């Protein structure tokens with residue numbers, strides 16, 4: 422399927438503490454398990470780090486090549502060692518951090534992987550396309566993982582509105598999967614190109630986090646084509662069997 426090639430850059434750049442290079446941060450050892458924190462207005466790496474008790478260097482290393490001054494509202498920032506997502510209140514509210522129990526729907530029993538079948542794109546671009554097709558909740562997937570096109574970082578995870586609202590997806594009609602599965606889309610046409618290394622690393626991390634959060638076994642992580650035999654998605658270059666082995670063996 423083809424998406425319009427409009428690109429949206431209207432993201433708000435946040436004031437952020439420090440200005441460290443990602444090269445310097447790359448030497449910091451990074452824990453592999455953690456959570457994705459969706460950046461909100463007014464948050465900085467320093468305050469996020471403070472809330473999760475993690476250094477800015479480790480945060481940067483876990484999100485290379487992000488730089489502190491590039492932190493944007495809506496970015497999904499991987500927080501190594503995080504056990505659950507925290508709400509970070511503005512300084513004016515007094516206490517810097519409030520913990521809030523995460524509210525997830527209980528419906529999630531499968532994880533389905535897609536490709537966009539386009540060379541470029543973003544959650545915003547795909548969402549606009551889906552909306553133009555009459556899907557009032559926009560982006561059909563819950564997550565999009567960028568291949569470094571359309572103004573995003575390679576491997577950047579975008580959290581879609583359907584995940585934030587915990588509502589059903591519009592990505593796999595077959596076998597009622599929209600009602601019970603989490604949809605993740607890798608940007609790229611994986612029939613003709615390969616997923617990037619950074620995309621695969623982000624996918625592994627995201628899928629493992631979701632498996633833990635929702636008690637989903639590796640056997641219920643599938644490619645779109647496994648559920649819908651008419652679909653070639655996520656493309657012949659997606660290394661499905663190796664990926665499934667990897668997440669099944671990961672501890």
Ligand SMILES: [Zn+2]
Pocket residue numbers: 534535536592645652654655
């Ligand atoms: Zn698909």
